[in-house]
Amino acid sequence: xxxYRIQGATGEWEVVIGLEVHAQVVxxxxxxxxxxxxxxxxxNAQVSLVDAxxxxxxxxxxxxxxxxxxxxxxAIDAQINKWSRFDRKNYFYADLPQGYQIxxxxxxxxxxxxxxxxxxxxxxxxxxxxxxxxxxxxxQDAGKLMHDQHPTMSYVDLNRSGVALMEIxxxxxxxxxxxxxxxxxxxxTILRYVGSCDGNMxxxxxxxxxxxxxxxxxxxxxxxxxxxxxxxxxxxxxxIEHEAQRQVDVIEDGGTVVQETRLFxxxxxxxxxMRSKEDAHDYRYFPDPDLLPLExxxxxxxxxxxxxxxxxxxxRHRYEGDLGLTAYNAGELTAEVETAARFExxxxxxxxxxxxxxxxxxxxxxxWILSIAPGVINALGSDADLANNTPAANxxxxxxxxxxxxxGGQAKEIYEIVLKTGRDPAEIADAEGLKQTSDTGAIEAAVxxxxxxxxxxxxxxxxxxxxxxxFFVGQTxxxxxxxxNPQVVNDLLKQKLG
Amino acid sequence: xxELTELGVAxxxxxxxxxxxxxxxxxxxxxxxxxxxxxxxxxxxxxxxEKAIEAAKAVDAKRAKGEAPGxxxxxxxxxxxxxxxxxxxxxxxxxxxxxxxxxxxxxxxQRLWDAGAGMLGKLNMDQFAMGSSNETSHFGDxxxxxxxxxxxxxxxxxxxxxxxxxxxxxxxxxxxxTGTDTGGSIRQPAAFTGIxxxxxxxxxxxxxxxxxxxxxxxxxxxxxxxxxxxxxxxEAMAGFDPKDSTSLDMDVPAWEANLSPDMKGKRVGIPREYxxxxxxxxxxxxxxxxxxxxxxxGAEIVDISLPxxxxxxxxxxxxxxxEASSNLARYDGVRYGLRELPDGANLQDMxxxxxxxxxxxxxxxRILIGxxxxxxxxxxxxxxxxxxxxxxxxxxxxxxxxECDVILAPTAPSAAFALGDKxxxxxxxxxxxxxxxxxxxxxxxxxxVPAGLNxxxxxxxxxxxxxxxxxxxxxxxxxAIEQRAGFTAKPEKWW
Numbered sequence: 001x002x003x004y005r006i007q008g009a010t011g012e013w014e015v016v017i018g019l020e021v022h023a024q025v026v027x028x029x030x031x032x033x034x035x036x037x038x039x040x041x042x043x044n045a046q047v048s049l050v051d052a053x054x055x056x057x058x059x060x061x062x063x064x065x066x067x068x069x070x071x072x073x074x075a076i077d078a079q080i081n082k083w084s085r086f087d088r089k090n091y092f093y094a095d096l097p098q099g100y101q102i103x104x105x106x107x108x109x110x111x112x113x114x115x116x117x118x119x120x121x122x123x124x125x126x127x128x129x130x131x132x133x134x135x136x137x138x139x140q141d142a143g144k145l146m147h148d149q150h151p152t153m154s155y156v157d158l159n160r161s162g163v164a165l166m167e168i169x170x171x172x173x174x175x176x177x178x179x180x181x182x183x184x185x186x187x188x189t190i191l192r193y194v195g196s197c198d199g200n201m202x203x204x205x206x207x208x209x210x211x212x213x214x215x216x217x218x219x220x221x222x223x224x225x226x227x228x229x230x231x232x233x234x235x236x237x238x239x240i241e242h243e244a245q246r247q248v249d250v251i252e253d254g255g256t257v258v259q260e261t262r263l264f265x266x267x268x269x270x271x272x273x274m275r276s277k278e279d280a281h282d283y284r285y286f287p288d289p290d291l292l293p294l295e296x297x298x299x300x301x302x303x304x305x306x307x308x309x310x311x312x313x314x315x316r317h318r319y320e321g322d323l324g325l326t327a328y329n330a331g332e333l334t335a336e337v338e339t340a341a342r343f344e345x346x347x348x349x350x351x352x353x354x355x356x357x358x359x360x361x362x363x364x365x366x367x368w369i370l371s372i373a374p375g376v377i378n379a380l381g382s383d384a385d386l387a388n389n390t391p392a393a394n395x396x397x398x399x400x401x402x403x404x405x406x407x408g409g410q411a412k413e414i415y416e417i418v419l420k421t422g423r424d425p426a427e428i429a430d431a432e433g434l435k436q437t438s439d440t441g442a443i444e445a446a447v448x449x450x451x452x453x454x455x456x457x458x459x460x461x462x463x464x465x466x467x468x469x470x471f472f473v474g475q476t477x478x479x480x481x482x483x484x485n486p487q488v489v490n491d492l493l494k495q496k497l498g
Numbered sequence: 499x500x501e502l503t504e505l506g507v508a509x510x511x512x513x514x515x516x517x518x519x520x521x522x523x524x525x526x527x528x529x530x531x532x533x534x535x536x537x538x539x540x541x542x543x544x545x546x547x548e549k550a551i552e553a554a555k556a557v558d559a560k561r562a563k564g565e566a567p568g569x570x571x572x573x574x575x576x577x578x579x580x581x582x583x584x585x586x587x588x589x590x591x592x593x594x595x596x597x598x599x600x601x602x603x604x605x606x607x608q609r610l611w612d613a614g615a616g617m618l619g620k621l622n623m624d625q626f627a628m629g630s631s632n633e634t635s636h637f638g639d640x641x642x643x644x645x646x647x648x649x650x651x652x653x654x655x656x657x658x659x660x661x662x663x664x665x666x667x668x669x670x671x672x673x674x675x676t677g678t679d680t681g682g683s684i685r686q687p688a689a690f691t692g693i694x695x696x697x698x699x700x701x702x703x704x705x706x707x708x709x710x711x712x713x714x715x716x717x718x719x720x721x722x723x724x725x726x727x728x729x730x731x732x733e734a735m736a737g738f739d740p741k742d743s744t745s746l747d748m749d750v751p752a753w754e755a756n757l758s759p760d761m762k763g764k765r766v767g768i769p770r771e772y773x774x775x776x777x778x779x780x781x782x783x784x785x786x787x788x789x790x791x792x793x794x795x796g797a798e799i800v801d802i803s804l805p806x807x808x809x810x811x812x813x814x815x816x817x818x819x820x821e822a823s824s825n826l827a828r829y830d831g832v833r834y835g836l837r838e839l840p841d842g843a844n845l846q847d848m849x850x851x852x853x854x855x856x857x858x859x860x861x862x863x864r865i866l867i868g869x870x871x872x873x874x875x876x877x878x879x880x881x882x883x884x885x886x887x888x889x890x891x892x893x894x895x896x897x898x899x900x901e902c903d904v905i906l907a908p909t910a911p912s913a914a915f916a917l918g919d920k921x922x923x924x925x926x927x928x929x930x931x932x933x934x935x936x937x938x939x940x941x942x943x944x945x946x947v948p949a950g951l952n953x954x955x956x957x958x959x960x961x962x963x964x965x966x967x968x969x970x971x972x973x974x975x976x977x978a979i980e981q982r983a984g985f986t987a988k989p990e991k992w993w
Contacts, residue, residue, distance in 0.1 A: 053828040056582045056707040099827020284872035289714035
C-alpha cells in the first residue's frame with residue numbers, strides 16, 4: 001500500500017488516480033476503412049473515402065483491430081464480451097470528418113480485468129498492487145489540425161482519422177504518482193508483449209487521460225479533474241503531483257474543486273483548465289445504425305487466446321522459479337519484450353554450446369544481457385554495428401568464458417571487436433592473443449617466483465594478514481601478462497600458502 | 499410501331515434483345531421527352547442525355563457481337579439524386595452539396611449500369627429525402643403530371659421524397675427510376691402518380707454510395723410502370739455488398755421468373771388498426787376492391803391486428819431525425835460542398851454560416867428534432883422509448899405473419915394533394931406516411947400498386963407488406979391486383 005500523502009496546511013491528503021489510456025492498435029489498416037496506418041506519411045496520403053466522410057460512405061469493421069483488442073483483454077485477464085456494439089459520439093471539429101467518432105459507450109468489447117503493478121523495481125516481489133481495469137473499448141482516432149502551414153488558415157491532415165484505438169479505462173485504484181507511473185509502464189509492457197500496440201509514446205501511440213482527486217484518508221472520493229492527452233510516464237507523474245497539490249491548495253483556501261477537463265503543459269509541468277463541466281459537450285451517444293452489433297464466436301476467441309505469447313508476469317515467475325534468476329534480474333529481463341526475446345535466444349544458444357542446462361547458464365547469460373553487453377555497446381556508441389550483435393557471436397564468447405579460455409575482461413574486448421567488425425569471436429581470441437592460460441605448469445612457475453621474491457609478505461600472510469592474498473594474485477597475473485585463469489591462480493596460491 | 503416511350507422495362511429489354519429497335523433509339527426517344535417536359539415538371543435536376551446514349555451504344559454493340567445485353571440491357575432510367583454517380587453532380591437536392599460531383603459510383607447504380615441500363619439524368623427529390631411532397635428540394639417543386647378533374651390547373655404534389663422519380667415515370671420521361679424509401683418515400687409517390695414501386699427487405703440493396711438520411715431505415719428500390727418491371731429492376735439492384743455492414747448476405751432470388759398471380763393457398767391479412775375514423779371514402783373503396791381482387795385470385799382473407807400501429811409514426815419521427823442529425827453532421831463546409839466563410843469567421847462561425855445557408859427548413863427542423871431527442875436527459879425518454887416501440891412493431895408483424903402471408907393496406911391516406919397544401923403544416927405532412935412507416939420500422943418489403951382512380955380522377959395505390967425476405971410474395975400479390983385492377987390510366991399530357 002502506498003503511503004504517499006500531500007502535506008497540506010490543515011493536515012494530510014490522499015490522492016486518488018484513475019487513468020484512461022488510449023493505445024493505437026497495431027494493424028495494417030484503419031478500424032473501419034482499408035486505408036493504411038503507417039506513421040509519418042505525407043499529410044492526407046492515407047485517407048479513404050470513408051475516412052474523409054464522403055457522402056454515402058459506410059464503415060466496415062476491421063477484424064484484425066477487433067482481434068487485437070480481444071487479445072489485449074485476455075492478457076489482462078478481462079471479461080471478453082461476445083456481444084458488443086458501436087456507438088456514435090457526436091461533436092463538431094475540423095479533424096473529425098464524420099461529425100462523430102465511432103466508439104463504444106454502452107456495450108464495450110472488453111469488460112473487467114486487472115493489472116498487477118510492481119512498486120519497487122529492485123524488489124518486484126516485495127511490493128505489488130493490483131489495479132482494476134473497468135473496460136477496454138475500441139474507437140476511431142481523429143485527424144490532426146496543422147496551425148503552422150499558413151498565416152491565416154489551419155490545415156487538416158486526415159491520415160490518423162479512423163485509425164483504431166483501444167481505450168483502456170482503469171478503476172480509481174492508484175494512490176500515488178509512482179503507482180500511476182508503474183501502471184503505465186506495466187500496461188505498456190503488456191501491450192508490447194501482446195503486440196497490440198507499439199507503446200511508442202513519443203509518436204502518440206499511447207496517451208493517457210489522467211483523472212485526479214484528493215481526499216482526507218478514509219473519506220469518500222473528492223471531485224475529480226481530467227487532464228487530457230498526457231504522453232509520457234514522466235508527464236503522467238508530473239500531472240498528478242501538480243494537480244493533487246493544486247486541488248489541496250484550492251480546498252485549503254476555502255474553495256471547491258471544479259469538475260473539469262484540463263491540459264498539461266510540459267514546459268511548466270503544470271495543468272490548466274480547458275473546459276468546465278458546464279461547457280462540456282453533450283455527445284449525444286447513440287448506437288451507430290451503420291453497424292451491426294459485434295458478435296464473437298468461440299472459434300475466434302480460441303484463436304485469440306492461442307495466439308497470446310507468454311506474458312510478462314508468467315515469464316518473470318518462470319525466470320525466478322525455473323531458471324533460478326534473482327527477482328531483480330527476472331524483472332529487468334521481462335520489462336521489455338525485446339530484452340526477454342534476446343535473453344531467451346542467447347540462453348538457448350549458450351546452453352546448447354556449453355552442453356549444459358538452461359538453468360546452469362541462466363545467471364551468466366542474464367548478467368551478460370543486462371550489464372556487460374549494454375556496457376560495451378554504450379561505450380562504443382556509434383562505432384558499434386548492432387548487425388554484428390548476433391546470438392551466435394554472443395554465445396561463442398560466453399562459451400569461451402565458461403570454459404576458462406578467456407577472462408571476463410577478454411570477453412569484453414572480444415565483444416568490442418565483434419561489434420565493430422563482425423569477426424568471429426574464436427578467431428579474434430586467437431589472432432589478438434585474447435586468451436588466458438590455464439596451463440598449470442606455467443602458472444605454478446609464476447606463483448613460485450612471486451612467493452620467492454616476497455618472503456616477507458609470505459611471512460606476514462602466514463602470520464594472519466589475509467588481505468595480502470590479493471597482492472599475490474595481482475603479482476601472479478602481472479607476471480602472466482593478465483592471461484592466467486584467475487581460478488587456477490587462486491587455487492595454486494591457496495595450496496602453496498597453506 | 500408503338501411509341502418507344504410508352505414501353506416499360508421488360509418490353510424495352512426484350513425489344514432490344516430481339517432487334518425490334520436499338521437501345522440508342524430508345525435512349526433518344528426518352529432523352530427527347532426529358533428535354534421537352536422538364537421545364538414544366540422539374541423532375542430532373544440534371545439531365546445526362548450523353549450518358550444514356552453512351553450506355554445504349556454499348557448495349558447495341560454487345561448485341562451486334564452476339565453477347566447478352568444484360569438484365570436491364572438498353573433500358574434508360576432516371577437516377578434519384580441521392581445516389582452518388584461518378585463525375586455527375588450528386589446533391590440530395592440540397593444547396594449544401596450543390597456542385598458536388600463524387601469520384602465514386604454507388605453500388606446500386608453501378609449494378610444497374612453493369613446490367614445494361616443507362617442514365618437519363620439525376621432526379622429531383624425532397625432535400626435529403628426529407629419530405630412527402632417534393633417541396634423541400636433546393637431545386638424547386640416537382641409537379642405531378644396528373645391533374646384533378648375539375649380542379650383547374652392547380653399543380654399537384656408528386657409525393658415524396660422520390661417525387662422526381664414518380665413524376666418522371668408517370669409522365670413517360672423514363673420507363674423506370676430508382677427511389678429510396680425511409681418511411682414511405684417510394685410507395686407514397688408511386689401511389690400519387692399511378693405507378694408501381696417496391697421497397698425491398700432492409701439490407702437487400704446496398705446503401706453504399708447513397709447519401710444517408712436514416713441509416714437503419716434507408717432502402718433503395720425500383721419505381722416503374724408495373725410489377726414485372728419492378729421485379730426485373732430490383733433483381734439488378736439487389737445483392738450482398740461487403741462495403742455495407744448491414745447488407746444481407748443472401749443470393750438474389752429470380753423474382754421475375756417466379757412471378758405468379760395465383761394466390762391459391764395464400765392468406766392475405768387485413769390489419770384492423772389501419773381502418774381509421776374519417777378515412778377517405780375512395781381510399782376505403784379501393785382497399786375493399788383490393789380485397790375482392792385478391793380473393794378472386796384465390797387468396798383467403800384474414801383479419802389481423804397490428805396493435806402498436808398508432809405509435810409507429812411518432813417513433814419514426816424520433817428515430818429517423820435522430821439518425822439524420824448525426825448523418826448530416828459531415829456537411830460542415832470543411833471538405834466538400836458549400837462553404838460559407840464570413841469575414842473574420844472562426845471554425846464555429848463557418849459551421850453555422852455554411853449549415854444555415856446550405857440546409858433547407860425541413861432539414862433543419864429534423865436536425866433540431868434529432869439533436870433534441872438524443873440530448874442528455876432526453877435520450878431515454880425519446881430515443882430509447884422509440885426503439886422499444888420499434889421492437890414492438892416488429893413483434894406485431896411477426897405475430898401477424900403467423901396468420902397470413904402478406905398484408906394488404908392503403909399506401910397513403912389520400913390521393914395527391916395540391917402543392918402548397920400542407921407545406922406549412924409539418925404534422926399534416928408527416929401523417930401522409932402513416933400507413934407506410936410501420937413496414938419501414940420493421941425493415942419489411944412493401945410495395946405500392948395502382949388500384950384505380952378516385953372521384954377526382956387521381957390515382958390511388960394499394961400497399962402490400964410481406965414478411966422479411968419475401969419480396970416474391972409481395973410481387974405476386976401485386977401482380978394479382980394489377981391484373982384485376984386493369985389500371986391503364988395515364989396523365990393527360992399538358993406539359
